[in-house]
Amino acid sequence: MSPSVPLQEMIRAIRSARTQCEERGVIQRECAAIRAQFRQSDNGGRSHNLAKLLYVHMLGYPAHFGQMECVRMIASPRYSEKRVGYLGAMMLLDEKQDASLLITNSIKNDLSHSNQYVQSLALCTLACMGSAEMCRDLAPEIDRLLRASNSYIKKKAALCAVHIVRKVHDLGEMFAPAARSLLSEKNHGVLHGAVVLITELCERNLETLEKFRKAVPDLVQIMKGLVISGYSPEHDVAGISDPFLQVRILRLLRILGHNNEAASDAMNDLLAQVATNTDSTKTVGNAVLYETVLTVLDIKSESGLRVLAVNILGRFLLNNDRNIRYIAMISLQKIVGTDHNAVQRHRGTIVDCLKDQDASVKRRALDLSLALVSASNIRSMMKELLIFLSSCPLELRSQAASGIFIAAERYAPSQRWHIDTILHVLTTAGGDVRDETVPNLIQLITNASELHCYTVHKLYRALLTDISQQSLVQVACWCIGEYGDLLLRGECQETEPVQVSEDDVLDALETVLQSHMSSPATRGFALTATMKLSTRITDNVDRIRSIVSIYGSCIDVELQQRAVEYNALFKKYDHMRLSALLLCLFFPQVCDLLDLLGGSEETLQPSPAAGGTAPGLPANTASTAGGDLLDLLGGLEPAPLTPAPTVQVYEKDGVTLTMSCEKQSATGLTVTLTASNSTESDISSLTLQAAVPKVCNEDTLVTDKLTAPVNLKMRVRISYSSQGSAFQDTIQIDAFPGLSAAGH
Amino acid sequence: MIKAILIFNNHGKPRLIRFYQYFAEDMQQQIIRETFHLVSKRDDNVCNFLEGGSLIGGSDYKLIYRHYATLYFVFCVDSSESELGILDLIQVFVETLDKCFENVCELDLIFHMDKVHYILQEVVMGGMVLETNMNEITTQVDVQNRMEKSEGGLSAAPARAVSAVKNMNLPEIPRNINIGDINIKVPSLSPF
Numbered sequence: 001m002s003p004s005v006p007l008q009e010m011i012r013a014i015r016s017a018r019t020q021c022e023e024r025g026v027i028q029r030e031c032a033a034i035r036a037q038f039r040q041s042d043n044g045g046r047s048h049n050l051a052k053l054l055y056v057h058m059l060g061y062p063a064h065f066g067q068m069e070c071v072r073m074i075a076s077p078r079y080s081e082k083r084v085g086y087l088g089a090m091m092l093l094d095e096k097q098d099a100s101l102l103i104t105n106s107i108k109n110d111l112s113h114s115n116q117y118v119q120s121l122a123l124c125t126l127a128c129m130g131s132a133e134m135c136r137d138l139a140p141e142i143d144r145l146l147r148a149s150n151s152y153i154k155k156k157a158a159l160c161a162v163h164i165v166r167k168v169h170d171l172g173e174m175f176a177p178a179a180r181s182l183l184s185e186k187n188h189g190v191l192h193g194a195v196v197l198i199t200e201l202c203e204r205n206l207e208t209l210e211k212f213r214k215a216v217p218d219l220v221q222i223m224k225g226l227v228i229s230g231y232s233p234e235h236d237v238a239g240i241s242d243p244f245l246q247v248r249i250l251r252l253l254r255i256l257g258h259n260n261e262a263a264s265d266a267m268n269d270l271l272a273q274v275a276t277n278t279d280s281t282k283t284v285g286n287a288v289l290y291e292t293v294l295t296v297l298d299i300k301s302e303s304g305l306r307v308l309a310v311n312i313l314g315r316f317l318l319n320n321d322r323n324i325r326y327i328a329m330i331s332l333q334k335i336v337g338t339d340h341n342a343v344q345r346h347r348g349t350i351v352d353c354l355k356d357q358d359a360s361v362k363r364r365a366l367d368l369s370l371a372l373v374s375a376s377n378i379r380s381m382m383k384e385l386l387i388f389l390s391s392c393p394l395e396l397r398s399q400a401a402s403g404i405f406i407a408a409e410r411y412a413p414s415q416r417w418h419i420d421t422i423l424h425v426l427t428t429a430g431g432d433v434r435d436e437t438v439p440n441l442i443q444l445i446t447n448a449s450e451l452h453c454y455t456v457h458k459l460y461r462a463l464l465t466d467i468s469q470q471s472l473v474q475v476a477c478w479c480i481g482e483y484g485d486l487l488l489r490g491e492c493q494e495t496e497p498v499q500v501s502e503d504d505v506l507d508a509l510e511t512v513l514q515s516h517m518s519s520p521a522t523r524g525f526a527l528t529a530t531m532k533l534s535t536r537i538t539d540n541v542d543r544i545r546s547i548v549s550i551y552g553s554c555i556d557v558e559l560q561q562r563a564v565e566y567n568a569l570f571k572k573y574d575h576m577r578l579s580a581l582l583l584c585l586f587f588p589q590v591c592d593l594l595d596l597l598g599g600s601e602e603t604l605q606p607s608p609a610a611g612g613t614a615p616g617l618p619a620n621t622a623s624t625a626g627g628d629l630l631d632l633l634g635g636l637e638p639a640p641l642t643p644a645p646t647v648q649v650y651e652k653d654g655v656t657l658t659m660s661c662e663k664q665s666a667t668g669l670t671v672t673l674t675a676s677n678s679t680e681s682d683i684s685s686l687t688l689q690a691a692v693p694k695v696c697n698e699d700t701l702v703t704d705k706l707t708a709p710v711n712l713k714m715r716v717r718i719s720y721s722s723q724g725s726a727f728q729d730t731i732q733i734d735a736f737p738g739l740s741a742a743g744h
Numbered sequence: 745m746i747k748a749i750l751i752f753n754n755h756g757k758p759r760l761i762r763f764y765q766y767f768a769e770d771m772q773q774q775i776i777r778e779t780f781h782l783v784s785k786r787d788d789n790v791c792n793f794l795e796g797g798s799l800i801g802g803s804d805y806k807l808i809y810r811h812y813a814t815l816y817f818v819f820c821v822d823s824s825e826s827e828l829g830i831l832d833l834i835q836v837f838v839e840t841l842d843k844c845f846e847n848v849c850e851l852d853l854i855f856h857m858d859k860v861h862y863i864l865q866e867v868v869m870g871g872m873v874l875e876t877n878m879n880e881i882t883t884q885v886d887v888q889n890r891m892e893k894s895e896g897g898l899s900a901a902p903a904r905a906v907s908a909v910k911n912m913n914l915p916e917i918p919r920n921i922n923i924g925d926i927n928i929k930v931p932s933l934s935p936f
Contacts, residue, residue, distance in 0.1 A: 008855045015854070051858050058761055058857065060773040080892040087861055094766040117888050127870030128764060152884065156869060163870045189875045196872055244876045247829050287828035322791035327827055358790035 006048040011055060027061055038069045046073060047084040054084075054091055067092050067099040074106045079118065082110070086121045095131030104134050111141045119145070120156050127160040135164040139171050146178040151187040158182065158193030162200045172201045176208055183218050188242050191222065195248045202255050213256050216263045220270045223249050227274055243284040250274075250291040257299030264300040271296050275308055280315075286324055290316070290331065297335050310335075310342040317349050322358055329353065329364035336371045347372050351381070354388045362388075363396055370403040378411040382421060390428050397432040401425055405437065415448040416494065419455055423472070427462060430469025438474050445479060454494035456483040461498065463508055468517050474525045477512060480505060481529025485536040502537045506530065510547065520556050527551060527559060531566045535581045545570055576726070650718065650731045654679035657688075657718060659733065673716065686720040745871040746830070747805060748775065748820040749864065751853065756780035759815065759853045760860050764871030775799045783809050783816050793827055810834045814850050829873075836876050837867050843882050862888065 010030055017023035034049045050069055057063035066088060073085025093100045103125070110122035123145075126138060142164060145157040158179070165172045175197060182194035202209040226241045226249075240246070253271075257264040274292045279285040289312060296309040316328035329350065336343045350372065353365035366388070373381045382404070389400050404425055412418035422441055426433065445455050459476040467473050480487060484505060490497050512518050512526040527548070534544045548570065551563035569577050650657035658674045673690070677683045692714050719728040751760040758776050767775065778799055786794070794807040808830045809818040817834050821827075838848075844863055845852045853860055866881045868874060875881055 007858070011855055011857075055857055057769075058758055060758075060769070062769065078895050080895050083862070083888075083892060084858065087858065087865075091762075096766070115891075117891060124865055124869050127872075129766075155874060159869050159872050159874055162872060188877065189880065192873070192876075242876070243832065244829060244873065247826050251826070283828055284832055287826060287832060290828060291826060322789075323793065323828065323831065326791045326793050330827075357787075360791050360793050360795060363795060 006045065007051045007055065010052050014059075027056055027059070031056060031061070035065055038065070046076075047081045050084045050088050054088055057091060063092055067097060071099055071102045071106075074103050074110075079115070082118060082121060086125045089125055090128045094129050095134075100129065100131060101133075104137060107134070108138060108141065111138065111145065116150065116153055119149075119153055123153070123156040123160045127156075127163040130160075130163060130167065132167045135167045135171070139164050139168070139174060143174055143178055146175065146182065151185065151190045154182065154185070155187070155189040155193040158190065158197045162197050165197075165200050165204065169204055172205050172208060176201055176211065180212070180215065183215060183222070188245055192245050192248055195219075195245070195252050199248070199252045199255060202252070209256070213260065213263050216253065216256055216266045219249055219253055219256075220267055223253075223270055223274070227270075227277065239279055239282070240284045240288060243288050246274075246288050247291045250288070250295050254295040254298045257295070259300065261300050267295075267299070268301060268305060271301065272305055272308070275305075275312065283321075283323070286316070290327055294331055294334070297331075297339070306339070306342075310339065314346055314349075317346055317353075322356075322361055325353065325356075326358075326361055326364055329361070329368050333364070333368050333371065336368065340372075343368075344372060344374075347377070347381075351384050354384060359393050359396075362392065366392075366396060366400055366403070370407060373407040373411060375411045375413075378407070378413060379417075382408065386421070386424055386428070389425065394432075397429050398434065401429050401433045405433075405440075415444075416451055416454065419445065419448065419451060419458075423458060423462065426469060426472040426475070427466070430471045433471055438471050441471075441475050442478055445475070446482075451494065452483045453486045453492045455479060456487045457492050457495050457498060460487055460500070460505075460508070463512070467512055467515055470519050470522050473512055473518065473522050477509065477522070477525040477529040480509065481525075481532035484529075484533045488537065502533075502540045503543075505533065505537075506540060506543055506547075509533075513547070513551075520558060523556065523559055524562060527562055527566070531569075532581050534570075535578050580728070647735075649673075649716075649733050650729070652729060653722075653727070655683065655718070655720065655727075657716070657731070671714070675718070679722065681723050683720050683722045686718070689717045689719075691715050745824055746819055746821050746868055746873075747871065748818075749868065750776060750779055750816075750818045750820070752776065752780055752816055752818075753814050753850060754784070754816070756784070759850065760857060760864070762861070762864060762868075764868075771799070779807060779818055779820070780816070782807065783811075783818060792831055808834070810838075812838060815853070833867070833873060833876065836878060837864070840867065840878050840881050843878060844885055859889075 013026050013030075014023055017026050030052060034053055037045070037049045046069075050066060050073060053063050053066040053069075057066075070085050070088035070092060073081045074089060076082060076085065089100070089103055093103070107122045107126055110118050111126075113119050113122070123142075126134065126142075130138070139161075142157050142161050145153055146161060149157070161175045161179075165175065179194055179197045179201060182190060182197075185191055185194065198212055198215070202212055223246065226246050253267050257267055271292055274288065275296070278289050278292070280289055293309040293312050296305050301309075313328050313331055316324045317332075319325055319328070332343050332346070332350070347369075350365055350368050353361050354369060356362055356365065369381065369385065369388075373385075385400065385404050385407070389397070389404065392400055405422065408418055408421045412421070419441075422437075422444070426437075426441075445452070448455070456479045459472075459479045462472060463476040463480070486492075487498075487500060487505060488502060490499050509526050509530050513523055513530070518526070530544055530547055534541050537544075548563050548566045551559055552567050554560045554563060569580065573580070647660075648656060648658045654677060656676050656678065658676070660672050660674075661670070673688055675686060675688065714733045715730060716733065717728065717730045719726065721727065745764070747763070747765050749760070749762045749764075750758065752758045756777065761772065761776060763772060782794055788811065792809055794809065805820055805822045806827070807818055807820055808827055809816055810831065811817075817838065819830050819834060821830055840863060841848045841853075841860065844859070845856070863881070863885050866875055866884050
């Protein structure tokens with residue numbers, strides 16, 4: 001009779017429950033019975049109760065009250081109870097629970113038990129949930145077991161040692177000699193464990209890695225034995241002798257041969273042999289081949305071998321089996337940085353995989369395609385990527401959109417193409433793009449001054465078609481606000497001009513304002529655009545005035561504030577309206593001040609050279625900088641008397657602004673702006689606002705070197721009132737003195 | 745490293761769950777639900793690798809699964825494992841189950857959950873592959889099961905009695921003592 005009959009009866013009872021509620025009832029009753037049993041002292045059925053509890057735990061019900069029972073069972077002398085106890089410990093305990101400390105002693109005793117199966121239980125549990133203290137305590141025991149026991153225990157001890165090394169890194173040295181000697185074992189299980197242990201040791205410690213390089217000939221020998229030797233039925237899987245061990249050894253060889261000529265030479269012949277002789281018609285053969293290819297590409301192999309390896313990958317890519325295609329793309333992704341040209345040859349196949357119906361294959365193909373975009377193939381690749389974007393699964397959309405943006409920015413053949421691409425993405429996947437797309441696009445448009453007319457026409461048309469994509473609508477509103485006069489003029493070279501009247505434009509903006517699809521931010525854009533148009537159009541200023549005053553009582557606070565301010569501009573400061581609205585700043589009010597993120601930046605958006613740069617900017621050589629920048633928002637920073645070099649960045653109407661930079665730390669930079677007044681009258685309510693462009697440091701798929709110089713630019717708005725009138729000006733600072741050219 | 749091994753059926757009911765990295769109970773159930781959700785959407789002719797879950801291990805992990813009749817066998821691994829190797833490992837594990845249970849089916853997994861755990865312990869230990877030779881695994885599992893049976897306990901008392909009698913070293917006892925005919929024939933003596 002099997003000892004788990006009571007467990008089966010309970011399972012039957014649970015399964016016969018027809019509803020979730022009934023099941024819960026059954027389980028609650030059972031748990032109560034189990035709890036009662038636990039409280040009693042020793043009875044014969046203890047292991048059954050714990051087994052029942054583990055089943056209930058698997059279904060998701062609480063089982064914490066079984067933890068102490070596990071501890072008791074482990075200490076029992078009976079094998080059946082120990083077995084369930086250890087299983088319970090692995091499922092219910094972890095190093096955070098106090099009860100786990102209590103089993104340390106039991107494990108210690110069981111490790112020297114006479115019965116090897118009890119030893120193996122202890123090893124298994126230690127490898128699963130051993131805490132750092134337990135590992136430290138028991139490491140000498142494990143070392144002893146590694147040297148002197150039978151192969152069943154040795155292989156378990158080897159994996160246990162791996163766990164110990166992962167938890168307590170210093171103990172790695174203790175296991176190195178034992179691991180080395182294990183390589184001469186014949187048992188494949190032990191060899192496998194030994195190779196895993198050596199791999200772990202080498203990955204953690206460079207010196208150990210150096211020492212184990214001497215073992216390369218032994219490993220090569222073992223591999224040769226596996227590859228060449230005759231049919232060995234016990235290890236054979238579909239004609240290949242122990243493919244799991246082969247894969248492990250190949251991986252270890254990769255680590256040992258990486259960046260080392262001598263070791264790579266020693267394994268060259270072997271790799272060539274495996275690559276040519278392995279049968280690739282079955283999955284196991286492909287697993288070994290794949291690992292071989294990765295190894296060849298990662299060590300200093302000779303060029304013939306590399307070519308062979310990339311060809312094998314190419315063959316994989318054309319395989320009918322989707323699994324093979326998937327892993328081929330993974331490995332191509334790994335080498336696209338180093339062997340870019342080799343991978344480019346397969347671009348066609350990869351782009352075809354974008355159309356595969358399998359979502360995993362699509363994802364890999366997307367990553368790889370984005371990595372393969374280069375200046376020469378940008379147009380064709382972008383076409384494919386845009387087609388992909390329109391039909392891709394939802395979870396890949398935002399990744400695809402940001403990848404496309406980055407690629408477009410890097411390799412755009414012309415500004416018009418760039419703007420077109422971004423607009424296309426916004427119309428297709430506008431909901432999935434990230435927030436900074438809008439200011440980036442605005443920046444881009446501002447830069448492309450000759451395309452303003454074209455852009456505003458295109459955006460106006462897009463606005464008329466669809467106002468649901470928020471990013472697109474925001475950009476369109478902004479554009480119409482800025483360049484509305486170009487739109488109204490009705491002439492355009494690049495595209496067919498649309499004949500609009502002022503009313504039409506205002507209608508469009510009002511539709512956006514009133515539509516329930518527009519988010520508050522979008523409404524803000526639309527209102528500001530409407531306001532800006534008041535200086536660019538001639539006839540309908542009253543209409544604008546009325547719109548603005550209506551929104552003065554809008555429920556949305558942000559919008560209301562804006563409308564009230566604009567209203568004030570109309571009423572009290574009408575003379576200022578022109579200048580205030582002409583000098584529209586780069587950062588629309590919806591965006592927060594952008595921060596420069598620290599340390600290692602890769603690409604930088606060029607900051608726009610829009611109107612408003614102060615005359616007389618010192619033309620410095622391009623300085624490079626990287627580092628945290630504090631945003632200097634509001635208030636006047638007192639200038640410390642530092643020896644840091646200062647430079648004058650602004651001078652007008654008696655107000656001067658000087659700047660000094662000081663490196664506080666390796667990644668910190670303090671910029672101090674000092675304003676001084678040389679007029680006879682007082683200056684009050686002086687505010688300085690500064691902004692720096694955002695630096696992209698995520699989603700760059702093929703990363704440039706981290707030491708790429710970064711151009712730091714800053715735009716500062718200075719506003720003050722003097723003699724009763726308000727003044728405002730913007731300056732752009734391109735060069736920062738006091739920074740090293742190395743960019744750190 | 746293998747982070748988790750999950751076996752569930754076509755409706756998402758867990759049949760075996762084993763985590764090699766600590767997760768709280770409710771997190772474990774959430775992971776099972778999410779994994780089932782991702783895996784059940786897949787066609788039968790797509791590849792066996794899945795990325796995109798977020799609960800285990802962040803970005804460095806993928807799900808490698810195989811669908812057998814009514815059960816999904818899912819291994820959650822990180823990038824240090826060979827994907828095709830794990831696919832083969834699933835096959836080895838299932839074939840081992842088949843050997844140990846004789847034509848294993850879902851009911852076997854349901855009612856002998858503990859045994860499946862013990863078999864799994866011989867294949868994967870601490871998140872690392874331990875043994876891939878099917879014969880070796882089944883041998884060890886058999887020995888351990890026999891050890892457990894031999895200890896018995898109350899429920900196995902009759903079995904123990906039988907095996908105790910079997911093991912008694914009695915001399916050869918003639919099985920059939922036929923004392924039916926007490927006609928003892930006297931042998932004719934030779935005349936001396």
